Amino acid sequence: MAxxxxxDVDLAVGLGHTHMPVHQLLRMGRGAVIALNTDADDNLTLFANGMPVADVQVVLQGDMIAIEIQHVHGRAQKQAALQNG
Structure with a gap:
């Protein structure tokens, strides 16, 4: 165990996605808001080293933002993600 x-594990939370032309992205300035395809109460995906490992919810703890794990993906889901790459 030692x-x-x-x-080291790189953790990331996928907030959602959207599609837009590059020229629109390049015209955006500081403070621009990009609408995503995710609602505020939707589960998000936790990635470990680029692999989806769990569904999570964003929670507020005082003045901190945290995540709460809702469902851990099984081995079959991880293998499917590897194959679909």
Whole structure:
């Protein structure tokens, strides 16, 4: 178990996505708002090293933003994500 103490894991939360032409993106300035395809109460996806590993919800803890794990993806889902890459 001691060797697991030194493994780095890159965590990211996918907030949603959208499609827009590059010229529109390039015209955006500071403070621009980009609408995503996700509602405020939707589950988001937690990625570990680029692989989806769990569905999460954003929660507020005082003045901090955190995530709460709702569902951990099984091995079959992770293998499917690898194959669909």
């Amino acid at each position: 060797t697991l103490d030194v493994i």
